Amino acid sequence: MKTNIFHTTLVLLALSLGFTACETDNYDEPEAAITGQVYDHNGLPFQTAVGQGSMSIKIVEKSYSVSDSSVVVIPQYLNMTQEGGFTNTKLFAGTYEVCPWQGAFYEQDGDGDAADVVLLKSGKTTTVNFSVTPYLTLEWVKEPYMDSEGYLNASFKFYRNQKEGYDMPTLNDCSLYISHTQYCGTEADSNYTPNPTKLTADMEGQEISMKSKIPIRYAMHYWVRFGARCSDTYQKYNFTTIEEIEVTSAQLAQ
Amino acid sequence: MKFYKSIIFASVGLGISLASCQDLDIEPKNMISGTDVYNEAGITAYMAGLYKYLPMEDFRVSPSTGSEGFNGWGCMPWDMWYTGESVGSGDTGWTFDNIVKGYWSEAYKEIRYANDLINDLESYKGTLAGAEEWQAEARFVRAYTYFALVKRYGGVPILTESQLMTDNEEDLYVARSSHQECIDFILEDLDYAIANMTTTKIQGRANRYVAAAFKSRAALYAGSVARYGGTYDYVDENGVQVMGIPSTLANDYFQQAYEASLLVDEGGYSLYRGDSQKDVNFRNVFMNADNSSESIFIRQYNINNNVHSFDCVYSPPRMASTYGDRYNVTLDWVELFDGLPLDEQGRIKTTDDDGNYIVYDGEQALWENAEPRLLGSIMIPGRTYKGVTLDIRSGLIKEGISPDTKIAKFVADDAQTTLAYKNASTWFASNVLTTTDEVRKQNPLTLSSGEQIYINGLDGPSLEGSLRSTYTGFHGLKWINLNWSVAETQLHRSVNSWIDIRYAEVLLNRAEAAIELAQNGVTSVNGHNLLDDAMTCINDVRDRAGADLLTSTAELSSETHLNERMTGKGSMVFAPTKGLHVVRVERYKELAFEHKIYWDLRRWFTFHDQIKSYRRRGLYPFLFIDEHTVNEAGNPTGKWIYDSRVVGIPNGAGSFPTSRYYDKIPDSQRKINPLLTQNNQY
Numbered sequence: 001m002k003t004n005i006f007h008t009t010l011v012l013l014a015l016s017l018g019f020t021a022c023e024t025d026n027y028d029e030p031e032a033a034i035t036g037q038v039y040d041h042n043g044l045p046f047q048t049a050v051g052q053g054s055m056s057i058k059i060v061e062k063s064y065s066v067s068d069s070s071v072v073v074i075p076q077y078l079n080m081t082q083e084g085g086f087t088n089t090k091l092f093a094g095t096y097e098v099c100p101w102q103g104a105f106y107e108q109d110g111d112g113d114a115a116d117v118v119l120l121k122s123g124k125t126t127t128v129n130f131s132v133t134p135y136l137t138l139e140w141v142k143e144p145y146m147d148s149e150g151y152l153n154a155s156f157k158f159y160r161n162q163k164e165g166y167d168m169p170t171l172n173d174c175s176l177y178i179s180h181t182q183y184c185g186t187e188a189d190s191n192y193t194p195n196p197t198k199l200t201a202d203m204e205g206q207e208i209s210m211k212s213k214i215p216i217r218y219a220m221h222y223w224v225r226f227g228a229r230c231s232d233t234y235q236k237y238n239f240t241t242i243e244e245i246e247v248t249s250a251q252l253a254q
Numbered sequence: 255m256k257f258y259k260s261i262i263f264a265s266v267g268l269g270i271s272l273a274s275c276q277d278l279d280i281e282p283k284n285m286i287s288g289t290d291v292y293n294e295a296g297i298t299a300y301m302a303g304l305y306k307y308l309p310m311e312d313f314r315v316s317p318s319t320g321s322e323g324f325n326g327w328g329c330m331p332w333d334m335w336y337t338g339e340s341v342g343s344g345d346t347g348w349t350f351d352n353i354v355k356g357y358w359s360e361a362y363k364e365i366r367y368a369n370d371l372i373n374d375l376e377s378y379k380g381t382l383a384g385a386e387e388w389q390a391e392a393r394f395v396r397a398y399t400y401f402a403l404v405k406r407y408g409g410v411p412i413l414t415e416s417q418l419m420t421d422n423e424e425d426l427y428v429a430r431s432s433h434q435e436c437i438d439f440i441l442e443d444l445d446y447a448i449a450n451m452t453t454t455k456i457q458g459r460a461n462r463y464v465a466a467a468f469k470s471r472a473a474l475y476a477g478s479v480a481r482y483g484g485t486y487d488y489v490d491e492n493g494v495q496v497m498g499i500p501s502t503l504a505n506d507y508f509q510q511a512y513e514a515s516l517l518v519d520e521g522g523y524s525l526y527r528g529d530s531q532k533d534v535n536f537r538n539v540f541m542n543a544d545n546s547s548e549s550i551f552i553r554q555y556n557i558n559n560n561v562h563s564f565d566c567v568y569s570p571p572r573m574a575s576t577y578g579d580r581y582n583v584t585l586d587w588v589e590l591f592d593g594l595p596l597d598e599q600g601r602i603k604t605t606d607d608d609g610n611y612i613v614y615d616g617e618q619a620l621w622e623n624a625e626p627r628l629l630g631s632i633m634i635p636g637r638t639y640k641g642v643t644l645d646i647r648s649g650l651i652k653e654g655i656s657p658d659t660k661i662a663k664f665v666a667d668d669a670q671t672t673l674a675y676k677n678a679s680t681w682f683a684s685n686v687l688t689t690t691d692e693v694r695k696q697n698p699l700t701l702s703s704g705e706q707i708y709i710n711g712l713d714g715p716s717l718e719g720s721l722r723s724t725y726t727g728f729h730g731l732k733w734i735n736l737n738w739s740v741a742e743t744q745l746h747r748s749v750n751s752w753i754d755i756r757y758a759e760v761l762l763n764r765a766e767a768a769i770e771l772a773q774n775g776v777t778s779v780n781g782h783n784l785l786d787d788a789m790t791c792i793n794d795v796r797d798r799a800g801a802d803l804l805t806s807t808a809e810l811s812s813e814t815h816l817n818e819r820m821t822g823k824g825s826m827v828f829a830p831t832k833g834l835h836v837v838r839v840e841r842y843k844e845l846a847f848e849h850k851i852y853w854d855l856r857r858w859f860t861f862h863d864q865i866k867s868y869r870r871r872g873l874y875p876f877l878f879i880d881e882h883t884v885n886e887a888g889n890p891t892g893k894w895i896y897d898s899r900v901v902g903i904p905n906g907a908g909s910f911p912t913s914r915y916y917d918k919i920p921d922s923q924r925k926i927n928p929l930l931t932q933n934n935q936y
Contacts, residue, residue: 070424070928074921102935190670190869190907213670233485234935235862235912 032120033089034059034078036128038100041161046084046132047225047239048103049185052077054227054236055103057086062117063094077101082185082242093122104229104236105132106163133163135230136238141207144224144245150215150253152178152192155207156226156240158199169230171199175237176210177225184223184242192216199228219249292378297388300371304395305459305553306560307364309357309402311849312553312752313562313733318344323355327563327746330580333852337861338826339587340847341725341870341904342568342580348865348908353852356920361403366416368396373415390450394460394468397443400436401472405853406917408488408933409433409496429929432495434503437476441510444469448517455521457544457552457751463521464551467755469514470763477507477770478857482830486859486915490931497916497934505774508767512779515764523550523757525798532800536630539758540733543751551755555748563745565738570633570713570729571694573640574743579714579723581730581847583632585871585898586826588728590843591628592802594620600823601667602873604896610660611895617646617875617885620896626800627843633729635711635875636885640740643887646727647711648874648897649688653702657878657893667898669820669869672905675717686876692716693723701879707890715874717902725901726872732847758795758844765791766837773812773831785810788833792840799844810836817863828860856915865910872901 036057038046048054057078065071078086097115099108120126141155154176160168173196177188192212208226216222222245227237281287290296309324311333320326330344331352345352371392378385403410411428412435420426431439447465455461460468480499487498499507526548529535543549555561563577571578589596595603604620605611614620617636621629633639635646665671665678676683689696689709693716698706710716714723735743735750768788771779778784785807793803804810810833817828827842829835841854855861874897882892913935924930 072921072924072928072930074924186867186909187907190867191673193670195668195670196867213668214666231485233912 028093028122030090030092031122032091032093033087033125034091034096034098034118034120034128035087035125036085036098036130038080038084038086038130038132040105040137041131041133042137043131046103046105046134047138047241048080048082048084049187049227049237049239050082050183051079051185053186054239055080055105056101058097058099058101058115059091060097060115061092061094062097082183082239089125091120093120095119098128100130100132102234102236103132104136104232104234104238105134106161106166108132133161134238135169135232136160136228138226138228138238138240140226140240140243142209143243144222146216146245146247146251147211150251152212152216152222152224152245152247153209154211154224154226154243155209157205157207158203158228158238160201160204169232171201171203172229172231172235173198174208174210174226174228176212177227178212179223180220182223182242182244184225185239186227186237215253216247217252219247219252221246288374292374292382294383297371297382300367301388301391304364304367304371304392307360308395308398308553309361309364310398310553310752310754312754313555313564313748315849317353317355320355322357322360323353324357324360327561329562329564329567332580333849334847336865336908336910337851337855338584338865338868338870339842339851340581340583340730341901342582343725344580346725346904347906348868350910350914354914354917356917356922357402357406358920358923361399362413364399365396365413368392368399369414369416372396386450387452390447391460393443394447394451394465397440397447397465397472398468400440400443401468401475404433404436404440405475405856407496407919408498408916409436409494411927411930412436412439427927427929429492430490430494430496430931433479433497434476434495434499437472437499437507440472441469441476444472444514448514453521457549458554460551461521463518463523464755466514466517466521467550467760470511470518470760470767471755473507473511473514474763474767475853475857477504477511477767478859480504480507481770482857482859483915486912486934488934492929492931494931496931505771505776508770508774509776509779511763512767512771512784515760515767516780516782518550518757518760521550523547523760525757525761525794527798532626532798533629536627536799537731537736539756540753541736541750543753548757549751549753550757550760551753553752553754555751557747557749561746562748564733565735565743565748565750566745568730569640569734569743570642570644571723572642572713573734573740575741576745579729581734582724582726582872583728583730584726584901585728585873587842587846588628588632588873590824590826590839592625593623593628594625596823598822599820600825601820602896602898604873604898605663608660609663611663611897613657613878614894614896615892617889617891617894619894631730631732631846633731636889636891638887639731639734639736640738640743642713642740643885643889644729645708645711645713645887645889646715646724646875647708647877647890648715648717648727649686649876650699650707650709651876651878651880651895652685652687653879655685655878656880661895664897665899667871667900669871669900670867670907672869672900674902688717707879707882711875711889715872715902717874725903726870727874728872730847753848758798759850761791761795762837762841762844764788766834766841769810769831769833769837772810773833785833788837792837795840795844801843804836809833817860819864819868826864828864829858855910859915861910861915862912865908867907867909869900869905869907871898873898874902 040046060075099115137159144154175196178192179188194213225242226240229237316326316328319328375389409430409432412431451462481504490496524547526539526546566574567577568581597603664682715727716723765788768784772784812831815835824839827839829838878893916933918936
């Protein structure tokens with residue numbers, strides 16, 4: 001009887017020892033949040049493609065590498081909204097370098113992409129805004145409308161922006177994007193989206209009209225925007241805002 | 255007595271134990287020492303190891319199963335799926351990252367082994383026969399490996415000696431050299447190899463002409479980067495230009511490429527012309543890789559030690575025991591060839607001037623006058639391969655509809671429209687029969703006569719559903735071993751050789767370098783008039799291919815070329831001038847499916863313009879049930895119409911991101927070598 005109790009105690013002791021090795025991970029879960037908005041040089045929201053299609057926000061966690069340059073930190077990239085906003089609520093607390101990354105705008109402050117250094121704390125949301133100078137500013141001239149033959153039409157004009165100390169990149173092309181969702185960007189319905197138009201310097205400030213490749217087929221809502229780009233390293237687009245148009249069955253080609 | 259015995263035993267025991275302590279200073283038997291290696295047999299074995307891990311883009315390039323992209327068995331996804339050459343069911347999207355596998359540590363392993371040999375052999379010169387030649391061969395191996403790195407990453411760390419174990423980790427960190435320094439280092443190794451290697455040809459092994467041919471490739475790459483890569487130049491945090499080569503050096507590298515390609519001629523290589531029928535001849539360049547005068551540098555395989563699975567993975571499914579169908583050649587590529595009816599936009603002309611389909615009599619009529627090289631590169635419906643007669647048909651036009659009927663084109667062919675046939679054309683919806691059955695498990699259609707007929711061709715193309723038949727309407731032929739039966743076509747059984755460098759590539763390297771020089775202020779090199787020589791080289795390739803010849807050097811002009819898809823024949827290929835467009839199209843046609851075009855597009859820096867919102871196109875044949883017959887193989891044929899359009903299933907648009915002109919330095923390597931800077935755009 002005694003030995004049984006003795007054995008049981010031993011087993012329990014061994015078990016408890018075994019379990020203590022499985023201590024729970026006590027590192028704080030990623031609860032820090034960052035949010036922000038990219039503005040153009042006029043203070044308007046910088047129009048871009050949803051996700052990382054036309055730019056992203058690069059963040060580098062510097063907490064461990066500040067004192068030791070041999071620590072190599074791999075950057076993370078944040079997705080964008082189509083109006084140039086970004087949010088991530090699942091980051092580890094720490095010190096981060098944050099900068100707008102590889103979009104259709106001039107580099108900042110002449111020294112690569114100038115990064116803001118921010119301290120993110122658990123449970124808190126830190127806001128970081130940026131201002132960039134886009135290569136091109138696009139403005140609507142005629143917002144999307146349906147013509148009598150059932151095509152979707154629109155027009156825009158563009159202006160080239162300069163930034164002191166930088167060469168203006170040469171112009172490349174522009175496109176009209178027609179989408180079935182509000183996430184209108186470089187990915188749109190290829191059956192409607194016409195082929196790109198080449199841009200030349202003398203077109204600056206002129207009205208540029210484009211229309212859908214084929215007549216619109218279904219009565220529903222469409223989201224439309226223009227994009228234009230330069231021949232720089234990244235070949236990313238500047239955009240107009242997104243305009244929504246409801247096509248009624250009366251407007252479709254018969 | 256017992257006592258004596260004990261003493262004897264004890265002394266014997268002592269003696270043994272003491273004796274065993276004497277000669278501990280012997281060579282360990284499980285390690286290979288210098289004396290094992292530095293003799294004829296040892297060094298041959300050592301060199302065989304170097305060749306095995308040479309980063310050759312061959313049949314065993316395999317991002318899915320290999321080690322850092324090489325030496326796998328799956329042979330997919332392949333780079334030609336992203337260049338407009340073809341597509342395969344391993345990746346029907348445009349995930350360029352799928353083929354980037356961070357080739358790095360395997361490279362430095364190979365470089366270390368080569369360095370050991372190069373350095374050790376220095377002390378064997380004069381005592382070991384052939385030490386100089388072995389050393390030169392090891393330098394070729396080192397250059398070949400470095401080039402694999404440099405064309406991926408730009409500048410990389412240059413190591414010329416093996417690093418030794420040390421307590422101080424920091425001693426092992428090496429920073430990247432500039433892109434230009436790396437190229438010059440490679441060319442210096444190759445020059446040494448050219449000067450000191452043997453002229454003897456042994457298949458699968460390099461000699462001085464292989465080194466020269468490889469130099470023409472490497473120097474041509476360097477010249478192109480210098481001339482066209484300026485937009486992507488990048489100086490890293492250490493102040494080193496790790497991406498890009500100064501444009502002032504372009505002509506210098508092109509001249510080196512040109513001169514190296516002239517040197518190859520001294521080796522007596524020539525284009526293979528062993529068969530009188532030109533399409534068969536072109537096919538046999540690859541079938542006869544081991545014996546052909548055109549093969550300069552090949553890799554051989556062996557059923558016991560080193561096999562690949564290309565035939566099984568890439569044959570049409572009916573011609574393989576399993577797998578199959580990764581070799582769907584695009585219509586865009588087919589349209590580059592001579593002898594096809596094309597419209598003004600360079601598209602295959604399958605409709606008349608009113609936009610109604612032209613009716614072709616018989617499944618081979620469209621291909622009657624096609625350039626033989628095309629017929630040697632893809633499979634043609636109605637022809638028999640491996641005992642199987644190719645059966646390609648997208649659907650049937652219903653009974654009672656006469657082939658004389660005027661039928662308007664079903665869907666726009668503008669390389670963007672992706673509408674399904676049934677949505678695009680009401681005529682199609684009510685008069686054309688298609689099936690969603692898997693092509694090889696179809697339920698046949700019973701006609702009013704009682705005859706049974708398959709709606710879809712047994713080799714595709716399938717319009718609906720992903721059912722293991724060609725997406726584009728074409729199956730590739732280049733490299734496929736036609737001597738094999740279907741039953742023999744199994745995984746891990748292929749041993750046909752890969753040709754890494756063949757004379758046709760050297761001729762085209764030479765022509766391209768010549769045109770680059772001629773259009774940039776150099777008219778002759780070593781007494782050769784460059785434009786004349788370029789024309790001779792291109793015409794040599796074209797004549798063997800059965801293509802139309804250039805008639806004058808005026809066709810190689812420096813006039814600007816319009817770079818826009820669908821603006822004429824060859825317009826899928828971009829180039830700054832008309833002359834360069836000619837040679838670039840020639841490379842597309844001659845060197846397709848050989849892991850060459852992907853790297854060409856990268857060094858021309860036209861990738862992002864050419865593959866921009868790019869959708870692949872295919873060709874879809876439909877057969878009239880009326881007036882049809884059945885050919886000897888049992889396949890229906892008769893009156894055909896052909897529709898060209900964006901492919902039915904992998905119809906997504908692809909855009910090459912400019913960041914992929916240089917690969918990303920693997921993060922894992924940057925963590926162990928803090929001096930290693932990352933490339934721009936990552």
